[in-house]
Amino acid sequence: MGDKYKDTKKRITNKEIKPGDIINSVKDDQAGAIDFFIGTIRNFSEAGKIEGMFYESYITMAEESLKQIENEANQKWDVKKLTIIHRIGDLSIGDISLAVAVSTPHRDDAFKACRYIVERIKHEVPIWKKEKIVGGKEKWVSGVAIKK
Amino acid sequence: MPASVKVKVLYFAQAREAAGASEEEIALSYPAFIDSLFTKILEHHPDIAAIREIVSVSVNCKITNENIALSKGDEIALLPPVIGG
Numbered sequence: 001m002g003d004k005y006k007d008t009k010k011r012i013t014n015k016e017i018k019p020g021d022i023i024n025s026v027k028d029d030q031a032g033a034i035d036f037f038i039g040t041i042r043n044f045s046e047a048g049k050i051e052g053m054f055y056e057s058y059i060t061m062a063e064e065s066l067k068q069i070e071n072e073a074n075q076k077w078d079v080k081k082l083t084i085i086h087r088i089g090d091l092s093i094g095d096i097s098l099a100v101a102v103s104t105p106h107r108d109d110a111f112k113a114c115r116y117i118v119e120r121i122k123h124e125v126p127i128w129k130k131e132k133i134v135g136g137k138e139k140w141v142s143g144v145a146i147k148k
Numbered sequence: 149m150p151a152s153v154k155v156k157v158l159y160f161a162q163a164r165e166a167a168g169a170s171e172e173e174i175a176l177s178y179p180a181f182i183d184s185l186f187t188k189i190l191e192h193h194p195d196i197a198a199i200r201e202i203v204s205v206s207v208n209c210k211i212t213n214e215n216i217a218l219s220k221g222d223e224i225a226l227l228p229p230v231i232g233g
Contacts, residue, residue, distance in 0.1 A: 039233045058225055061209040086232060098233050118233065126206075126225075127232035128161035128168055140162055143231030146204045146211060 012059050014089040017096040028080035031103035035102035037118050039098035041091050049134040055088040055097060058126035065125045073117050084117060086127060117148040143146040153180035155222045157189065163203055163226035166195035180218040191216055
């Protein structure tokens with residue numbers, strides 16, 4: 001992995017996620033494929049019509065956890081570059097909450113690595129979200145107990 | 149032997165709402181353990197009892213399931229089930 005992933009990288013942000021910047025961050029001359037996942041806020045859930053989502057995170061732990069997920073994806077596939085950005089704070093319908101971009105020499109690895117990273121982010125990283133339901137109620141989205 | 153062990157406790161999501169605070173310092177008598185910390189937390193914030201079973205606990209960003217000893221300056225977090233994305 002070398003110095004591709006410097007510890008100064010910030011993966012949790014309260015700023016708007018800009019897809020173009022993220023795609024550019026993983027471009028690589030040795031990559032023939034970039035897979036890009038974007039998670040957005042939708043206007044419905046099991047609880048009803050949604051008007052927004054609030055995200056919070058234990059940032060220091062989340063950064064470490066995301067770093068570890070990156071390292072493991074690197075060991076499994078021939079990843080050239082990889083960017084994960086998760087937004088926190090108050091988000092509106094259509095806003096981007098998560099972006100994961102992976103570049104690899106061939107497409108199969110890009111699809112697999114990206115999916116692997118997204119699934120792990122959902123279940124292992126200390127991030128929580130609360131739905132703002134139309135009408136004023138709020139509800140924490142049920143999650144998964146974080147393990148060692 | 150230190151008289152007391154002061155630790156920092158962080159509360160997130162449902163735990164933050166139950167505690168009515170996102171963080172606080174708690175002084176425990178020596179020797180201090182996770183269990184003695186929880187006794188103190190529940191004295192201050194009885195609403196935490198309702199979510200105690202679903203909350204994971206980290207000490208200095210490492211999840212622990214055991215009643216480990218705590219040291220001065222440790223950062224303990226109460227982490228409800230997570231859901232990123």
